[in-house]
Structure formats: C-alpha cells, structure tokens
Amino acid sequence: MSAIRAKLVARARRHPLFVISALLGAGALLCWAGYRGTLYYEARSHYRAAQELVERREWKSALEHLDEAQRLAPDRPANHLLAARAERRLENLDRAKRHLDTCERLQGGETQPVKVERALLRVHQGDLAGAEEFLRACIQQDDPDAVEILDILAAALEINYRDAEAQRCLDDLLQRRPEHFDALVRRGRTAKSMGWFQDAVAYYEKALAVRPDVDSVRLALAEIQVVLGHFDPARKHFEQLRERQPRNPSVLFGLARCAAGAGANEQALTLFNQLLAANPDDWMVLTERGWLAVQLDRPRDGEVDLRRADSLAPPHVPPTHLVNCLRLLGKADEARKYQEKVDRIQTDNKRAAELGGLIREKTPDDPEPRYELGRILLRQGKARDAVHWFETALAKAPAHRKTHEALAEFYQSVRAVERAEHHRRVLQGLSASAPN
Known part of the structure; x- marks a missing residue:
C-alpha cells in the first residue's frame, strides 16, 4: 500500500496537471451526484x-x-x-x-396497478359492464387498490340504480376504512333512497363526526330527522346551519317545518310567509303552509295553497294533503278525482320498485322491464332517468321496437328532432326487415 502511495506522490510531482484534473473530475462527479440526489429527493x-x-x-x-x-x-x-x-x-x-x-x-x-386503473377508467367512461367482473375479482383477491375500486364501483352502481349492490360495496369499503367520509355519505344517501331512514341518520351522523364542517351533510341529516318526526334534533342542526347560511331557503324551510311539528304555529307561519314572499312558486312551501292552515281549522285558506302546490309540483308528487282538505270541505267528488291521482302515483312507485328488483335479480338481460320502468319514470316527469332506462333496454336488445317508439316520441316532444328522426329510421329499418 505504501509503495502505491509513493508511486502516486512521485507521479503527482512529475505531473501536477494530472492531480488538478483528477481533483476537478472528482469534484464534478460529486456535484453531479449531489444534484441528482437533490432532484430525486425533491x-x-x-x-x-x-x-x-x-x-x-x-x-x-x-x-x-x-x-x-x-x-x-x-x-x-x-x-x-x-x-x-x-x-x-x-x-x-x-x-x-x-x-x-x-x-x-x-x-x-401493463402491470396489475395499470390494469386496475384502466378498468376504473372504463367505469368513468360509462362502461361498467366491461370492467365490473375484473374489478370484483380484484376485490376478492384483496388488491392493494381495493378501497379505490370499491369507491368507484359503488358510485357507478348507484348511478345505475343498483342501490342494494352499491350498499354492499360501501359496507365492504367501510369495513376497510371506517372513517371514509364519502363512503359514509353515500351509504346514508342510498339508505335514504331505499326508505331506510334510521340507517340514513346513523350514517350521516358518522360522516359528520369525521367532518362536522360539511353543511350539505348536516342539511341532509336534518331533513331526514324532520321526516321521522325528530323535530328537536333537526331544529338544532338547522339553527347551526342558519348561523352560517342565514338566507338559505332550505334551512329556513326546515326550521319552519320543525316549528310546525313542535306546535309553534305562528313561528312556522312567519317563516313560510317569508319564504313565499321571496319565491311565490315554491310548491313545497305552499304544501306545508296549506296543510298548516288545515290543521289550524282554516281549510279554505289551506285549499288555495294546496291547489296551487299541486299545479306546480312535479308529476310524481301525490296531492295527499289536498285530498284530505277537500274532504273536510265536503267536496267529495273533487276529493275522489285527486285520490285517483294519488292512487295512480303510488301504484307507479310500487311498480317501479318491483321492476328495479326484477331487473337486478331475475331478468337482467330482458329489455321489457327496463322499457316499462322508463315509461313510468317518464310519466313521473323524470325524463333523464327515463332515458337512461330506455338506453339500457336498447343495450340489451337493440331492436326493441317499443323502446325506439318511446324515445322517438320523447325526443320529438322536447324538440330534439335529429334524435327523434334517428329512432324513426331504426323503426323503418326494423319494419323493412320484418318477415312478411
């Protein structure tokens, strides 16, 4: 070792430029390594x-x-x-x-994480059917991205009216991540849509425990509590919301309903009047004020509000309070007419629920129940949802004549002439290809 060192010292004495070059090279190498290390760290x-x-x-x-x-x-x-x-x-x-x-x-x-991400991308593009089987297999294999998969899959299932399956995905997700805020909110929303209001309250409360600052969740929770008749806890939520949103009509409406439910009729009436002064065509406020008048033994005043509310409400809202008001006024024939409307809406709602179960569990590839559900939703004024089910019917059976007829009629009614014409051309082609 000493001999090597001696040779290097001797060489350095004879060639000083060699030493300088070596030192500069080593310094540049160290600088480059430091620069690359800094970039990597950043x-x-x-x-x-x-x-x-x-x-x-x-x-x-x-x-x-x-x-x-x-x-x-x-x-x-x-x-x-x-x-x-x-x-x-x-x-x-x-x-x-x-x-x-x-x-x-x-x-x-293509690695497994890339495959998962591509499948999730297909779901976002609307191709749930093309990605669902693969994604469910990934969940069963406890893929590292299982939480993300369940999150996206639950959202897609909810959009496709598969609430029960969405709930199962959300339950699996919440077992893995109990404080997943968005999953808790969606779990509450799906429970509400299926009429499980107590469950909805429980999940919304859990979501608020994670993020108490989200007013939309607090509002949803308070509104369900009103439906359940839990006026005191609902009022506390509405009052908290009012501090931050003093002019929010939904908050004032909730406070008015709580006041009416608790027997504070004058306070409720004041709030209803305030809301209608700002928006005279709010059918929900008209309904509540009209029914309050009936309860205060002023059915003639209530009749005015309830008739106007019925004329403004969406087609799927049954005029139950108006029926009761007309009966109190002795207007039996009119009450019977509106009761027929109530019965028709309730029958449609019941049949829609039956069709949803039929599509999910018994005949998922049959276009007929999808077409029928679309017709019901169209009667109820839910055009966007109706078109969704008509389109899924055609996805199952592109030559389903009744669905093309329904879509042609609908698009013509909303002046989407090109779309209406498309479905008419399909119908003409089906007629031409039909055997004589």
Whole structure:
C-alpha cells in the first residue's frame, strides 16, 4: 500500500496537471451526484405530498405536486400512475389515458396497478359492464387498490340504480376504512333512497363526526330527522346551519317545518310567509303552509295553497294533503278525482320498485322491464332517468321496437328532432326487415 502511495506522490510531482484534473473530475462527479440526489429527493417529496392529497381527495392540488415530480423525474412510472388516478377523478379522461400509456411504456408492459386503473377508467367512461367482473375479482383477491375500486364501483352502481349492490360495496369499503367520509355519505344517501331512514341518520351522523364542517351533510341529516318526526334534533342542526347560511331557503324551510311539528304555529307561519314572499312558486312551501292552515281549522285558506302546490309540483308528487282538505270541505267528488291521482302515483312507485328488483335479480338481460320502468319514470316527469332506462333496454336488445317508439316520441316532444328522426329510421329499418 505504501509503495502505491509513493508511486502516486512521485507521479503527482512529475505531473501536477494530472492531480488538478483528477481533483476537478472528482469534484464534478460529486456535484453531479449531489444534484441528482437533490432532484430525486425533491421529486420524492412532491410525490409523497401528492399521495397525501389524493388520500384527502384534493385532486387538483395533488396534480400540482405531480407536475413538479414529473418535471424533476420524468421517467418515474409511479408519478404517471398517480397522475392518471387524479386526472380520472377530475374526469380528465384523455389525460388519464395518456399517463397510463406513458407508465406502461416506462415499465415495459401493463402491470396489475395499470390494469386496475384502466378498468376504473372504463367505469368513468360509462362502461361498467366491461370492467365490473375484473374489478370484483380484484376485490376478492384483496388488491392493494381495493378501497379505490370499491369507491368507484359503488358510485357507478348507484348511478345505475343498483342501490342494494352499491350498499354492499360501501359496507365492504367501510369495513376497510371506517372513517371514509364519502363512503359514509353515500351509504346514508342510498339508505335514504331505499326508505331506510334510521340507517340514513346513523350514517350521516358518522360522516359528520369525521367532518362536522360539511353543511350539505348536516342539511341532509336534518331533513331526514324532520321526516321521522325528530323535530328537536333537526331544529338544532338547522339553527347551526342558519348561523352560517342565514338566507338559505332550505334551512329556513326546515326550521319552519320543525316549528310546525313542535306546535309553534305562528313561528312556522312567519317563516313560510317569508319564504313565499321571496319565491311565490315554491310548491313545497305552499304544501306545508296549506296543510298548516288545515290543521289550524282554516281549510279554505289551506285549499288555495294546496291547489296551487299541486299545479306546480312535479308529476310524481301525490296531492295527499289536498285530498284530505277537500274532504273536510265536503267536496267529495273533487276529493275522489285527486285520490285517483294519488292512487295512480303510488301504484307507479310500487311498480317501479318491483321492476328495479326484477331487473337486478331475475331478468337482467330482458329489455321489457327496463322499457316499462322508463315509461313510468317518464310519466313521473323524470325524463333523464327515463332515458337512461330506455338506453339500457336498447343495450340489451337493440331492436326493441317499443323502446325506439318511446324515445322517438320523447325526443320529438322536447324538440330534439335529429334524435327523434334517428329512432324513426331504426323503426323503418326494423319494419323493412320484418318477415312478411
């Protein structure tokens, strides 16, 4: 060792420039390594910050950090995979796909996380059927992305009116993440839609325990408590909301209903009058004020409000209070006419529930119940939901004549002439191809 050191010292004495060059080279190498290390550390810091923001569902802020991470480390696949998720959540689906393509190219193939993300992207694009089986298999295999899969799958199932299945996904998600705020809110919403109001209250309360600052959840909870007749706890929520939203009509309406339910009739009447002064065509307020008048033994005043409410209400709202008011006034014939309307709406609601179960459990590929459900929803004034079920009927049976007829008639009624004409052309083609 000493001999080598001696040779180097001797060489350095003979060639001082060699020493300077070696030192400069070593210094440059150290600087380059330090620079690369700094870039790597900064990129990792931005990536970790983006991960935390994605967990908090702050997608835009996450993308800001991921942009920096990609600038500092453009060839790191994890950056692109997480960016794809954030872009998908923001419904920037083309950008999400580009990130997945880049990630796959950098990794030299499609890994399982990329496959999952592509399947979730298909769900966002409306292709639940094409991705559901794969995603459910991933959940059964306890995929690391199971929470994200369950979250997206539950939302898609809810959109497709498969509330019972959405609830099962949400229950699985909440077993894994009991304080998942959005899952708790959706679990409450699906329970409400299925008429399980006590369950809805429980889940909304859990959601508020996680994030007590979310007024929309507090409002939903208070409104259900009014339906259940729990006026005191509902009033406390409405009063808390009123401190932050003093002019919110929904809050004032809730307070008025609580006052009426608790027997504070004058307070309720004052609030109803205040709301109608601002919006004379609010059918819900007219209904409540009219029924309050009936309860105060002023059925003639109530009749005026209840008739107007019925003329303004959506077609799926039964005029039950108006029937009772007319009976009190001795107007039996008119009461009978409106009772027929109540019975028709209630029959439609019952049949719609039956059809939902039939579609989910017994005849999922039969277009007929989907068509019938679409017709009911159209009668109830729920055009968007009706079109959804008509379209799913055609997805099951593209030549289903009655569905094309219904869509042609609907689109013509809303002056969507080109769409109406499309369905007429399909009907003409079906007639031409039919055997004589």
